[in-house]
Amino acid sequence: MAESRGGIDLGGTKIQAVVVDGGGTVQGKARRPTPTEGGPADVAEAMATALREAAAAAGLEPGGLAGIGVGSPGDADGETGVVSSARNLPGWEGSFPLGATLAKALGTEVRIGNDVQVAVEGEYALGAGRGFGSLLGVWWGTGVGGGIVLDGVPWLGRGAAGEIGHIVVERDGARCPCGRRGCMEAYAGRAAMEAEALRRHEDGQETDLFKLMRKHGKPRLTSGIWKRALDHGDELAATLIDRAIGALGTGVASACNVLDVEAVVIGGGLGDRFAQPYMDALTHEMGKHLFSSDDPPAIEVAALGDLGGAIGASLLVAS
Numbered sequence: 001m002a003e004s005r006g007g008i009d010l011g012g013t014k015i016q017a018v019v020v021d022g023g024g025t026v027q028g029k030a031r032r033p034t035p036t037e038g039g040p041a042d043v044a045e046a047m048a049t050a051l052r053e054a055a056a057a058a059g060l061e062p063g064g065l066a067g068i069g070v071g072s073p074g075d076a077d078g079e080t081g082v083v084s085s086a087r088n089l090p091g092w093e094g095s096f097p098l099g100a101t102l103a104k105a106l107g108t109e110v111r112i113g114n115d116v117q118v119a120v121e122g123e124y125a126l127g128a129g130r131g132f133g134s135l136l137g138v139w140w141g142t143g144v145g146g147g148i149v150l151d152g153v154p155w156l157g158r159g160a161a162g163e164i165g166h167i168v169v170e171r172d173g174a175r176c177p178c179g180r181r182g183c184m185e186a187y188a189g190r191a192a193m194e195a196e197a198l199r200r201h202e203d204g205q206e207t208d209l210f211k212l213m214r215k216h217g218k219p220r221l222t223s224g225i226w227k228r229a230l231d232h233g234d235e236l237a238a239t240l241i242d243r244a245i246g247a248l249g250t251g252v253a254s255a256c257n258v259l260d261v262e263a264v265v266i267g268g269g270l271g272d273r274f275a276q277p278y279m280d281a282l283t284h285e286m287g288k289h290l291f292s293s294d295d296p297p298a299i300e301v302a303a304l305g306d307l308g309g310a311i312g313a314s315l316l317v318a319s
């Protein structure tokens, strides 16, 4: 039997750790909030604590694991274990040797990968992508991330592949959080949608989005707030979600025209929340732009849920 492995998903708000057996079944898990103050060393310490707790839940010592994989935001270098420019984490504008720091703290090998890419690889191996030879993962959340697996092999390009959120869906279009114009994320990313909702609301458009946000004590328009507003028949929310689906359909179909993958897996906070009927709407929007329209790719919703990122990260460790 293969040895147990650890996996850590490092998010902007939470750190999720798991310990899985050789078949990818979760034996122990733990979650901690991502530190909002301090710097990379404080984040690494919280990650080590979460992993120790997950290992304890599995009845294991971290040092006894075959290794630990980490899905990290920012520029994650799989060769060196260094993470740079993780700008949604405190004090992480520069570079930090995350892999080496965690390996020292936990007493086993640590491998670092891109957070979205490892989540997509997790779905490919164990979730909604099982049985397909090639897939494009689209992680629809605060931003829109992506990951690619071709003939069973992750396609990382020169390290920056899969940035599907920055496919241009409108030349000289809306300003994207990346600073460019017309990217898919400028229409479909949760952060960009919130900014647009606020602009339109301040221009006098009626909406309950911000009332719901305050009522539920949320600091931002979460996927749950969007869902509530839609369920209430909020017109601005419906308009902006339709606009997002239109952009996603255009961008994802364009990527499929290049890659001709067998399946598209939709994940992320909004992707998980808006499974149906929105996936039918997405399929419809994509259909307008697919060149080979008689054989469209399967559209699947990510199946591993909250633990998917951490389980996917554990696959970075060879079993």
Ligand SMILES: [Zn+2]
Pocket: 165, 166, 176, 177, 178, 179, 180, 183, 185, 186
């Ligand atoms: Zn962009």
